[in-house]
Amino acid sequence: MVRLPLTPAQVEAGRRLGSALRAARGDRDLVEVAVDAGISPETLRKIESGRMPTPAFGTVVALSRALGISLEELADNWQPAIVAAARLTAS
Template sequence: MVRLPLTAEEVERGQRLGAMLRRARGRRSMLEIALEAQVSPETLRKIESGRVATPAFQTIAAIADVLGLSLDEVWAGISQPESIAAPA
């Protein structure tokens, strides 16, 4: 199966997702969150850095759960430009 290149919108959404997860993680270590979410620390690092712009739904759901984020919050945060999505 050939994967099509990501659109600019998908790349931006992935970057917003990564930024949101980093903010929600706060001072907790990446390793701690990854272990609790049962994903590899490398996967979490790639998502947080925006290198994986379209992670699997189950992966995001698990990470969001560990971070105390609802999927509605995640969707709202990644669907809007950073200036609107960032908490005041």
């Protein structure tokens, strides 16, 4: 099975996800958060820097729990255009 290259929009979404996770981590040590989430510090470093723009769902769930941030909030960072459109439709 051949994996298609990521689109620029997917790469940018990964950067937003990484930024949101980095902000949620705040002053907490990267290694501490990675251990709490059950992932390697290098994996967390790659996600936060945008070098791993499409982490596995289980990894995102583990990070959301370790950081006390909801999956919905992370999803809002991942697809802000969809969130904005939904808000416009709801009003």
